[in-house]
Amino acid sequence: MAAWRADKDGLTVAIRVTPRSxxxxxxxxxxxxxxxxxxxxxxxxxxxxxxxxxxxxxxKLSRSEVELISGETARLKRVRLKGDPEQLAQALRQLIG
Structure with a gap:
């Protein structure tokens, strides 16, 4: 899936945030x-x-395992999820539905 990229330490996820929903x-x-x-x-x-x-x-991660790495003032952000990349990808798929 193109929305995230895995490496040995976790996932980097591209996110577009819609605030005030x-x-x-x-x-x-x-x-x-x-x-x-x-x-x-x-x-x-x-x-x-x-x-x-x-x-x-x-x-089901601690806040320290979720890091905003770019896009602090933009809607498009990159977030780093630390942990097993396969488990994180599976958890994201389940969250999406």
């Missing part, structure tokens, strides 16, 4: 990114913090 949710992949809706507003890093919390909780 009615619910927190991950939608099916689009082109080269994974759409994520968040209730949090894009103010003072609230949406970034909400994204990290949401992914950590949904994928």
């Amino acid at each position: 009615s619910r927190d949710a991950v939608l099916p992949p689009q082109e080269d990114w994974l759409p994520v809706k968040l209730r949090a507003p894009p103010v003072d890093g609230e949406a970034n913090a909400a994204l990290i919390r949401f992914l950590a909780k949904s994928l």
